[in-house]
Amino acid sequence: MTHDAKAALDRLMRFLLIEGVTGQEAAIGADVARALVEAGVAADVIGFDDANTRIPVPTETGNLIVRLPGRGALSNSPPLMFMTHLDTVPLCAGAKPRIDGERIVSGGDTALGGDNRTGCAVLVTLAAELARQDLDHPPLVLVFCVREESGLWGARYIDLERVGPVAMGFNFDSSKPSDIVTGAVGADSWEVEISGRASHAGVAPERGISATMIAALALAEAQAGGWFGKVVKGGKAGTSNVGTVAGRGGRAAGDATNVVTDYAFVEGESRSHDMAFVDEITNAYEAAFRNAVKSLPNSEGKTGSITFTRHRKYHAFALDPSLPVVAHGAAAVSSLGLTPNPRLANGGLDANWLTLHGIPTVTFGAGQNEPHTVDEWIDIPAFQDACRLAIALATLR
Structure with missing residues (x-):
C-alpha cells in the first residue's frame, strides 16, 4: 500500500493543533469535516448524528458519520466501518505539537492529543487516498465518536440508523498497527x-x-x-x-x-x-x-x-479469533509485512459498545505512546503504517 506520507503527517499536525477536550468536540469535528471535503469527499455524505442530545452529560456535538459509496469491483461487497474518536483528555488543552526526528512531541507542559488525533488523521487519509488513487473498495462508513475519554458516550448513543448495516468494524485507537485488539475489559x-x-x-x-x-x-x-x-x-x-x-x-x-x-x-x-x-x-x-x-x-x-x-x-467483550473481522484484520496487517499480534486490552474502547451494538469491531494502533501524560509522543513511522493499514483493510479482496 502506498500513500502520500507528507499529506498524512500534515493532517495529523493540523488536527493536533485544534483543541477538543472530551465533551467539547465541535471545533475538531468541523475541521475533520472540512478536511474530508478537501480530500475529495462529497459534502452531502458527511453529517453529524444527534447522540449529544441523548448523552446525559453536556456535549457540544454528535458523532461525525461519513458514508462513502463503494467503487469498482468491490462496490457490491458488504459495507465496512472505520472508526476513531474526536476528543482528547483535558490534559491536552493548549498542546503545542512539534516534530522531533521520527516523533511528534508536546512542546509545552501538556499532553499531546495523539490519543486520538492519530486516528482522525488515519481515517481522513484513508478517504483521501481512495479518491486520489481511484481505488476499488466496498461501501464504507467512517465514524468519529465524541466523548470516548469520559465514558465511551458517543459510541454508546450512536445513531445506528445513520451508520446503516455494516459487516464489521475497524477502530484506530492504540499504539502499534500490528496489534489486533480483539477484546477489552x-x-x-x-x-x-x-x-x-x-x-x-x-x-x-x-x-x-x-x-x-x-x-x-x-x-x-x-x-x-x-x-x-x-x-x-x-x-x-x-x-x-x-x-x-x-x-x-x-x-x-x-x-x-x-x-x-x-x-x-x-x-x-x-x-x-x-x-x-x-x-x-x-x-x-x-x-x-x-x-x-x-x-x-x-x-x-x-x-x-x-x-x-x-x-x-x-461491557467486556472478546471476539472469537475465527470471526471474519479478525481474519480480515490479520490479512491486512500481514500484507504490510508486519506480524499480526492479537491481544486483549485492559482499557475500555469504543469497540466495546459497537460490538455490543452488533458490529464486531477490532482495534489497531496508530502510533500513540504514553497517552494521558505530559510525556505523550507519537511514533511517526507507526502512524504512517496505520494509514497504509487502513487502505489495506478497505481494499483487500
Whole structure:
C-alpha cells in the first residue's frame, strides 16, 4: 500500500493543533469535516448524528458519520466501518505539537492529543487516498465518536440508523498497527455519599460521626482485602481505583478543622474482562463502606449512613479469533509485512459498545505512546503504517 506520507503527517499536525477536550468536540469535528471535503469527499455524505442530545452529560456535538459509496469491483461487497474518536483528555488543552526526528512531541507542559488525533488523521487519509488513487473498495462508513475519554458516550448513543448495516468494524485507537485488539475489559463506576454528624471537634468530638473517618476505614478495608489496584482472586483478575474524595458540590470534604465532618463523597471504578468479577469488586467496596459505618458509632450509639450507587460504564467483550473481522484484520496487517499480534486490552474502547451494538469491531494502533501524560509522543513511522493499514483493510479482496 502506498500513500502520500507528507499529506498524512500534515493532517495529523493540523488536527493536533485544534483543541477538543472530551465533551467539547465541535471545533475538531468541523475541521475533520472540512478536511474530508478537501480530500475529495462529497459534502452531502458527511453529517453529524444527534447522540449529544441523548448523552446525559453536556456535549457540544454528535458523532461525525461519513458514508462513502463503494467503487469498482468491490462496490457490491458488504459495507465496512472505520472508526476513531474526536476528543482528547483535558490534559491536552493548549498542546503545542512539534516534530522531533521520527516523533511528534508536546512542546509545552501538556499532553499531546495523539490519543486520538492519530486516528482522525488515519481515517481522513484513508478517504483521501481512495479518491486520489481511484481505488476499488466496498461501501464504507467512517465514524468519529465524541466523548470516548469520559465514558465511551458517543459510541454508546450512536445513531445506528445513520451508520446503516455494516459487516464489521475497524477502530484506530492504540499504539502499534500490528496489534489486533480483539477484546477489552468491562467496567463499573461507583460512588458513595457518606452522611455523618457534625459536632464541635474540641468541645464534644465524641458526639460527632466523622464521614471522613468512615471513608478512611472503608478504603483501608478494601486495600487490606486486596480489592484496590490490581485485583487477583481465585484465578479471576481485574483492577479498581478510587478517583475522587470530596465534599458537597465538589468542595473539600469538611469545612473546618474544629468541626467533625458530616459529609463526604467518594467515587471509583472496577474493571475486569469478567463482568461477574467486576460485580464482585464493586460489591467489596460497598461492603467495606457499610462495615465502616457500623464500626464508628458516636457516644450516643448513633451511626452514620451511606448511599452507594453503581453504574455499568461498558461491557467486556472478546471476539472469537475465527470471526471474519479478525481474519480480515490479520490479512491486512500481514500484507504490510508486519506480524499480526492479537491481544486483549485492559482499557475500555469504543469497540466495546459497537460490538455490543452488533458490529464486531477490532482495534489497531496508530502510533500513540504514553497517552494521558505530559510525556505523550507519537511514533511517526507507526502512524504512517496505520494509514497504509487502513487502505489495506478497505481494499483487500
